[in-house]
Amino acid sequence: MAVDLELKLAALTEATLAKGLAVFRQHLQGAEVSYLNACVRCGLCADSCHYHRAEPELENVPARKLDHIAAVFRAHCTPAGRMLPGLVGAKRWDRDMVRAWVDAVFGRCSLCGRCSINCTIGIPMPSLFRAARRALGAMGLVPDDLQATVENSLQHGNNMAIEREEWVETLEWIEEELQAETGDPGARIPIDQQGARCLFTVNPREAKFFPLSLQASAKVFWAAGEDWTLASDAGWDLTNYALFTCEDDQAAAIVKNLTDAMTRLGCQVLVIGECGHGYQSARWMGPEWLKQAFPFPVVSILELMDEYLEEGRIHVDPTRNPHPVTLHDPCNLVRHGGISEPQRRVLRRSVSNLVEMAPKGLENYCCGGGGGQLAMGQYRHRRLKAGGIKANQIRATGARIVAAPCHNCIDQLGELNKEYQLKVQIKTVAELVAAALVTPLLAEVQP
Amino acid sequence: MGALAFNGQTVALNEEGFLEDPTLWNEALAEALAKSEEGLEALSEDHWTVIRFIRATYEEKGAAPMVRAICKTTGLRLQHIYDLFPSGPAKGACKLAGLPKPDGCV
Numbered sequence: 001m002a003v004d005l006e007l008k009l010a011a012l013t014e015a016t017l018a019k020g021l022a023v024f025r026q027h028l029q030g031a032e033v034s035y036l037n038a039c040v041r042c043g044l045c046a047d048s049c050h051y052h053r054a055e056p057e058l059e060n061v062p063a064r065k066l067d068h069i070a071a072v073f074r075a076h077c078t079p080a081g082r083m084l085p086g087l088v089g090a091k092r093w094d095r096d097m098v099r100a101w102v103d104a105v106f107g108r109c110s111l112c113g114r115c116s117i118n119c120t121i122g123i124p125m126p127s128l129f130r131a132a133r134r135a136l137g138a139m140g141l142v143p144d145d146l147q148a149t150v151e152n153s154l155q156h157g158n159n160m161a162i163e164r165e166e167w168v169e170t171l172e173w174i175e176e177e178l179q180a181e182t183g184d185p186g187a188r189i190p191i192d193q194q195g196a197r198c199l200f201t202v203n204p205r206e207a208k209f210f211p212l213s214l215q216a217s218a219k220v221f222w223a224a225g226e227d228w229t230l231a232s233d234a235g236w237d238l239t240n241y242a243l244f245t246c247e248d249d250q251a252a253a254i255v256k257n258l259t260d261a262m263t264r265l266g267c268q269v270l271v272i273g274e275c276g277h278g279y280q281s282a283r284w285m286g287p288e289w290l291k292q293a294f295p296f297p298v299v300s301i302l303e304l305m306d307e308y309l310e311e312g313r314i315h316v317d318p319t320r321n322p323h324p325v326t327l328h329d330p331c332n333l334v335r336h337g338g339i340s341e342p343q344r345r346v347l348r349r350s351v352s353n354l355v356e357m358a359p360k361g362l363e364n365y366c367c368g369g370g371g372g373q374l375a376m377g378q379y380r381h382r383r384l385k386a387g388g389i390k391a392n393q394i395r396a397t398g399a400r401i402v403a404a405p406c407h408n409c410i411d412q413l414g415e416l417n418k419e420y421q422l423k424v425q426i427k428t429v430a431e432l433v434a435a436a437l438v439t440p441l442l443a444e445v446q447p
Numbered sequence: 448m449g450a451l452a453f454n455g456q457t458v459a460l461n462e463e464g465f466l467e468d469p470t471l472w473n474e475a476l477a478e479a480l481a482k483s484e485e486g487l488e489a490l491s492e493d494h495w496t497v498i499r500f501i502r503a504t505y506e507e508k509g510a511a512p513m514v515r516a517i518c519k520t521t522g523l524r525l526q527h528i529y530d531l532f533p534s535g536p537a538k539g540a541c542k543l544a545g546l547p548k549p550d551g552c553v
Contacts, residue, residue, distance in 0.1 A: 104522040125487065149550045160551040161510065170515045205552045209514045212525070343522060380462040408552040418534065 005102060008141060009095045016139050021076060021093050024135035027376070028073075032131070035123045036070045037078075039063050045125075048118035050365045050389045051108050062115035062125055065104035069132050072097055094215055103140055105129045110371035110386075111244070112331040126336075134246040139394065142245045146375045149241040153254045157234030159241060160204040168232055170207050174215050178222065181215070192265060193229035199239035199267035200228050201258060201282075203275050203407040204279045213407070213427075216434035217273060221304060223437050224313045228271070235261020238278035243285060243332075244372030251281065252289035258282055270298045274405040274428045276330030276370065279337045286309050301334070302405055303349065305433055306342035309349050316436035321351040325432065326399035328357075329364035330389070330406035333422065343405055343429050350436040355397040365389045367404075369412025384419050387412060391420035401425045403432055451478045460484075463538070465548045470489025472502070480543050485534060492542075494531055496521045501544040511541045511549050 005180060028036070036423035045062040052060035059065070067089070076082030078386040081090030087101070091097055119125070136142065139330030152161045152357045168191060173424045175189040200221070221228050230236050234257040242251035262270055272279045283298040308314040329345060334340045340361045347354050372381060390413070396401055402424050404410045413426045448467075449460035453476060459467035464484040475519060477498055481487040487494070500520050504512040514536050518525055532539030537553040 014469065145548070145550070152550055160549065162513070166513045166515070173515050175517075203552055205537075207513065208511075208549070208551070211514065369465045375550070377548060411552055414535070415538075429494055 004144070005099070005141070009099060012095060012098065012139065012309060016422060017098070017167075018095055019136040020098070020139040021072070022225055024072075024131055025077065025139040027131045027134055028128075031126055032072075032124060035121075035128065036066075038123055039066060039070070039122055039125060040120060042119055042120045044118055045196070046114040048115045050112070050114070051118060051386045053365075054386045054388050058443065059103070060108055062109075062119075063167050063289050065109060066123065066125060066128060068097065068100040068315055069103050069128060072101075078079075082315050091239065098136070098139070098141070099134050099281075100138060104145060105132045105136070106372075107167055110331070110368065110373050111131060111367035112182045112370050114331070114363070114366065117335065123399075130246045134248075137245050137247050142247075143273055143376045143378065146241065146245060146372045149239075149375050150245055150247070150250055150254075153237065153239070153241065153257075154250060156305045157257055158237035159239045162204055162207055162436065164232060167207055167236065169228065170211060173368045174211050174218065178215055178218050182219065182222060184222070188219075189218050190229040192232050193227075195266045196227050196229035197267065198226060198228040198269045198304075199228055199235070199258075199262055199265060200271045200273065202230070202273045203239055203278065204237050205407055206273075210407075213274070213431055214300075214337070216428065216431040217301060219434040219437065220301075220308070220314065220430055224308045226304075229265060229267065229441070231261040231265060233261075234289050235264070238272050238275050238282065240278065240281035240285075241372060241375065243277050243281050244375075251285065255281060255286040255289055258286070259290065259294065268296060270296055271304060272298060272300050274301060274407065274430060276332030276334075276337065276406040276408065279339065280332040283337060300337075300339050300342070300405075302333075302339055302342045302429060305346050305430065314433075315438045316350045316433060317438045318350055318352045318436060320436045321401075322353075323400040323431050324353045324355050324398060325351040325401045325403055326355050326357055326394060326397040327360070328367060328380075328404040328406075328409055329361055330404070330409045331366050331370050334364060334405060335362055346429055347403060350433045351401075355399050357393040357397055361409070365393060367409045367412045367416065369408055369415075374408055374412055383412070384415060387416045388420065391416045391422060394422055395420070395425060401427055401432070403427055403429050405429045451476075451479055462549070463548055465542050466545050468541055469505075470474045471482075477543045477545065480531050484542055485539055490543075491531070492520075492529070493523060497523065497528060497531060497540050501540055501546065504548050506543065510539070511546055518530065531548055 071091040072093045080088045113126045116125045149159045153159045171189050240254045274340045367390045368383045373383045451458045
């Protein structure tokens with residue numbers, strides 16, 4: 001992969017370099033430009049970054065990553081940088097700087113945003129790093145495996161290129177499993193139910209390889225008597241990897257699958273399954289990308305389960321989850337998405353012993369798999385090393401189960417489980433709720 | 448980049464332990480991958496049933512099968528498949544069947 005990058009760098013023309021720089025400038029909004037020269041080098045961000053905590057080297061300091069970007073900005077966009085580059089730390093946009101950008105924003109950053117909230121002056125690092133990723137994208141330098149996931153979504157309507165027939169057959173199978181589990185032949189997984197209240201969306205990996213979480217979500221809807229549906233065509237996949245490649249036009253095309261399905265099926269509420277970046281994409285970025293407010297609410301299934309419990313629509317018995325459980329905070333859901341308390345209220349009701357990590361919530365550490373890292377194989381070694389911080393946090397809780405309301409995090413936590421021998425089980429929140437459900441019908445079939 | 452010593456040769460693996468060149472796959476190589484990548488000392492008949500089906504699907508369609516198709520064709524229960532391959536269907540079974548790493552959150 002490093003060889004691939006060198007080949008691409010060698011092939012860069014002056015015109016391509018100029019294009020990248022133009023795209024970068026075009027996407028720096030006014031407020032962000034001022035932040036490019038605002039860093040006072042206090043160093044607080046170093047300790048906030050999981051990459052730096054795991055490997056304390058200069059290139060892992062967020063301010064250093066930002067400086068690679070700011071140096072190019074100074075050289076090309078400021079009078080002082082043009083006239084006295086050495087004095088103001090300006091660097092011309094050449095292959096060496098392109099390489100430094102790729103390494104900084106793709107190779108050493110999961111866009112988790114923890115540096116930003118710990119920054120003395122609140123520099124919006126993820127936003128600036130996204131502008132840099134977008135510039136690199138315009139030059140054809142997005143890592144191939146990350147881009148392939150976006151292409152799947154654009155061509156097939158889901159990021160794993162699952163065919164409609166395969167998707168529907170999987171749902172029918174899970175419906176049979178759900179009926180067997182609940183003992184209710186009326187337990188359904190509705191497909192294309194016109195006018196259903198909720199359109200539910202999932203991560204394709206649930207359909208392809210891990211359908212138990214989908215079954216658990218369906219079981220919760222069944223117990224709540226929810227009026228819900230899934231779409232058979234485009235509009236069932238909540239992911240949007242263009243959030244990570246930062247190509248907004250492609251991101252807009254992908255999120256439009258969801259809004260189109262809402263219109264097509266006449267649903268009232270768009271429900272995002274347990275996924276960090278999918279929630280951030282649909283709830284917050286989607287309206288920006290499509291340049292329009294959505295005429296319907298976008299909610300996480302975590303909020304919905306919280307409501308069900310609060311309103312008494314479902315009932316749970318926490319003793320059915322007797323082992324200590326800890327909760328992972330996906331960056332895109334919690335720090336970027338603002339969903340922190342619903343999952344905690346749900347778990348406090350559904351498990352016997354919730355042991356929180358330190359720090360948690362807004363100050364959580366990234367698992368290491370965010371920002372597209374899980375898809376970028378060439379940085380796997382760094383990803384697992386940086387995830388060591390999260391592994392230590394998990395181990396310190398003594399929990400035997402990690403609840404992780406994000407499928408991307410679940411996969412990374414699975415790798416950390418193996419790498420650091422944590423010996424934990426990793427589950428979605430819905431899986432824990434489904435295991436704790438008490439209903440009259442379930443009381444009959446369960447001893 | 449990784450590498451696997453196999454029959455006196457070196458087989459290139461990518462950073463995640465998948466074959467760099469999926470066409471090099473054969474059953475003896477699957478056994479070597481099982482040991483080095485999945486920590487499985489021996490592959491049972493059930494392992495082979497799953498691996499062969501995944502490989503055949505990949506050769507026919509160029510993609511991994513749905514786990515639904517794996518269960519339906521092999522007759523094995525879903526939980527049994529998870530138990531057979533500790534790293535899961537993607538990073539476990541597909542890797543041993545010599546497929547490239549699937550796209551998506553895996």
